[in-house]
Amino acid sequence: MIDQPNTALSSSEVERYARHIILGEIGGPGQQKLKRARVLVVGAGGLGAPVLQYLAAAGIGTLGIVDDDRVSLSNLQRQIIHSTELVGSPKGESAARAIAAINPHVIAEVHEMRLAPDNAADLVCRYDIVVDGSDNFDTRYLLADTCLAQKRPLVSAALGRFDGSLTTLMPYATNSDGGSNPSYRDLFPNPPPPGLVPACAEAGVLGVLPGVIGTLQATEVIKLVTGIGEPLIGKLLLYDALTSRFETIKYRARKADGA
Numbered sequence: 001m002i003d004q005p006n007t008a009l010s011s012s013e014v015e016r017y018a019r020h021i022i023l024g025e026i027g028g029p030g031q032q033k034l035k036r037a038r039v040l041v042v043g044a045g046g047l048g049a050p051v052l053q054y055l056a057a058a059g060i061g062t063l064g065i066v067d068d069d070r071v072s073l074s075n076l077q078r079q080i081i082h083s084t085e086l087v088g089s090p091k092g093e094s095a096a097r098a099i100a101a102i103n104p105h106v107i108a109e110v111h112e113m114r115l116a117p118d119n120a121a122d123l124v125c126r127y128d129i130v131v132d133g134s135d136n137f138d139t140r141y142l143l144a145d146t147c148l149a150q151k152r153p154l155v156s157a158a159l160g161r162f163d164g165s166l167t168t169l170m171p172y173a174t175n176s177d178g179g180s181n182p183s184y185r186d187l188f189p190n191p192p193p194p195g196l197v198p199a200c201a202e203a204g205v206l207g208v209l210p211g212v213i214g215t216l217q218a219t220e221v222i223k224l225v226t227g228i229g230e231p232l233i234g235k236l237l238l239y240d241a242l243t244s245r246f247e248t249i250k251y252r253a254r255k256a257d258g259a
Contacts, residue, residue, distance in 0.1 A: 030226040040064035043133030044095040046210030049081035054218035120146040137191035144184030164213035182253040
């Protein structure tokens with residue numbers, strides 16, 4: 001974890017995080033780990049909104065926000081970190097204002113930019129964990145490849161109209177059997193052809209769906225930082241909102257011959 005100065009908890013922080021601290025699995029040491037953590041969230045939209053809000057409330061010390069878009073009225077049906085009076089404002093600035101209102105102890109670092117091959121590595125290496133809240137395949141693959149190269153955990157998710165999926169990626173590390181953890185390309189070797197998967201603006205999305213999946217992403221981050229539970233490494237969690245059903249599919253690293 002990247003070194004962070006002054007991670008002792010103040011009296012107001014102890015009170016704020018009291019319900020965490022009394023959990024034996026987290027306690028004071030776990031809360032200090034959360035305060036030391038630097039988490040990069042790519043996208044301050046549907047998925048990024050609940051991720052940023054819950055990680056701010058949990059006491060993540062520094063939250064990086066990558067987004068070059070502006071708040072539009074059609075965002076507000078699901079991107080609940082933004083508000084009506086900030087329509088037209090940069091999403092990163094809007095999200096940073098919301099974070100400050102939730103928890104003044106959290107530092108928000110706004111990167112008003114689009115992730116690209118010439119800037120991804122420099123940005124990712126400044127953070128301990130990365131969350132993918134993007135809405136396009138180019139960014140997803142670039143982020144997955146960059147996190148692999150920079151040896152950073154990636155919590156990746158995607159949304160459909162009424163369904164979502166989630167996994168945690170640490171392909172640079174080995175599993176309990178001594179084998180390599182799978183990568184994003186082991187799960188999805190290639191992006192779909194252009195136009196095959198319609199964008200949210202074309203297909204629509206249930207407004208509460210990003211809240212479900214984004215909250216699960218935030219949970220994965222907290223587990224990774226504190227070392228509790230079992231992250232979704234080598235597992236793809238699927239959620240169907242219409243049937244209220246969760247399923248988990250295991251996947252593994254492909255062998256050199258593609259098997």
